[in-house]
Amino acid sequence: MRPQRLEDIVGQQDLVGPGKIIARMVAAKLLSSMILYGPPGTGKTSIASAIAGSTKYAFRKLNAATDSKKDLQVVAAEAKMSGTVILLxxxxxxxxxxxxxxxxxxxxxxxxxxxxxxxxxxxxxINPAIRSRTQIFEVHPLSLDDIKVALNRAITDKERGLGELPLQVDADALDFIAGATNGDLRSALNGLELAAQSTPPAEDGKIHVTREVAETCLQRKALVGDKNGDAHYDVISAFQKSIRGSDTDAALHYLAQLVAAGDLPSICRRLMVIAYEDIGLANLPAAGRTVQAVQAAQQLGLPEGRIPLADAVIELCLSPKSNSGIAAIDDALADVMGGHNGAVPEHLKDAHYSGAKKLGHGNGYQFPHDFPNDWVKQQYLPDSLKSAQYYHPKTNGRFESQLAEQYQRLRQANRK
Structure with missing residues (x-):
């Protein structure tokens, strides 16, 4: 059922639809090399074969991992003879x-x-030398409707599909095949073919593909896939952004994907990062409780560990948010990495060793605990940075609101 023309491709209409970039290339006969990246079964090979079919150029397919330089030389020799070869x-x-x-x-x-x-x-x-000579296009998982269109084509197509079979596919079976393959059309077509070819005809002579048959024939794909792949990191990213955006249901959905993938280490690490990066001083006790939840999950393991993790995710989603802590340290690091260090003031230098006073180290230092309220006005930052302010308080939560009041009082006292 591989598409032979651009018009046959389902999905990816932002690339191959009328007036879109790849369609324009084909129409103008101005093809350039490209890289298509995205999840399996989303149409990368189909786009390549459809481009070749639409242009009538020779089409060859190799694998960078398994095919040799000699195989590439064969393609290059053919290109020299025929003029142009499209190589997938x-x-x-x-x-x-x-x-x-x-x-x-x-x-x-x-x-x-x-x-x-x-x-x-x-x-x-991918090596920059290749990237610089290609256009890069991302392909996306197909929608449920796109997959249903392709499945129905396969059911009715008598030349390349299953149209010669007395096939009757129930609507809920079609829905299951389309939905359970997570946007992977190849898996959906393979599941449909297995169901059709392995089901004997009923008394009425028809091959009935029910939902039960579909469930038996179709192995569900892992939702998160390879733990080292892009899709996995996309889920982790969506997990953090959903908590940061206070969307409890979305965060629980992505947590469920990570739990289903069995990736407890990534969940625990990311949750602790979120607790201090995105909630932080707005609700510091919640950060502490997140650490406790992570420790409980690590001791329990999965599947039981999902329970404290879910509790932590819900609390973090519904908590007030503040990133003032990470913003403060990053601003301070920017100064340090930019060479704006400045010399430590003499009165703050180490004075515990013999001869330090002769060097002026520690002279004039005032011990705050000797003063009322355990505070005394004195300079702590280097002279070149004495007016620097890294911490900019937020007042989203009661805890940081109190810190903000104290921070402003101390800054005003130091300015007097």
Whole structure:
């Protein structure tokens, strides 16, 4: 059921729809090399084959991990003979330097139009020499409706699909196949084919694919996938941003995805980061309780550990938020890394050793505990930074509001 023209592609209409970038390239016959990246089964190979079918160029497919430089040489020789070859290079993020160096001059000459396919983020995992010679397009998981369109085509197509079979697919079975594959059309088509080919005809002569049959034939895909893949880090990112945005239900959804993937270490680490980065001084006790929840989850393990984790996520979502702590230390670090250190004032220098007083170290230091309220006005910052302010209090929570009042009182007292 691989599309043979751009018009046959379901989904990815922001790239291949009328008037969009890839459609324009094909119409103008001005193809350039590109990298398509996104989850499996979302149409990367289909786009490449449809481009080739729409342009009538020769189409070859290789794998950067398993095919050799000799295989690339065969494609290059064909391109020299025929003029242009579209090469789909799967797993392009695994292209080694020898193959890359061979490919580059052919890309620059235009003899080979490279369409690289990868599930990895090309800005992180693909060599800059290749990136600079290609356009990068992201493909997205297909919607439920897109997958249903493709499944219905497969059911009715008599030449390339299952149209010759007396197939009857129940609506709820079709919904299950479309929904359970998490936007992966390849898995959906494979599941449909297995259900159709392995189900014997009923008394009426028809092959009935029910939801029960679909569930038996279709292995559910892991929602988060490879723990080292981009999709996993996207879920972690969405998890933190949902808590930061106070969306309890979204945060619980992403927590559930991470729990289903069994990635307790990432959940625990991220939750502690969130507690201090996004809630912080607005509700410092909540941060402490998050640490306790993490410790409980680590001792319990999964699946029981999900319970304290869910409690912590709900509290963090509904807590007042403040990032003043991370903003303060980052501003201070920016000064330090920028060379704005300044000399430690003489009265603050270490004076515990013999001879320190002769150097002037510690002279004039006033011990705050000797004064009323355990405070005395004196300079602590270096002279070059004596007016610097890194902490800018927020007043979203009662706890930081009290800190803000005290911080402002002390700054005013020091200015008097």
């Amino acid at each position: 290079l799967d797993e392009i993020h695994r292209l080694d330097k020898t193959k890359q160096d061979f490919l580059l001059p052919h890309l620059e000459s235009g003899r080979i139009i490279l369409i690289g396919a990868t599930t990895e983020n090309p800005y992180i995992n």
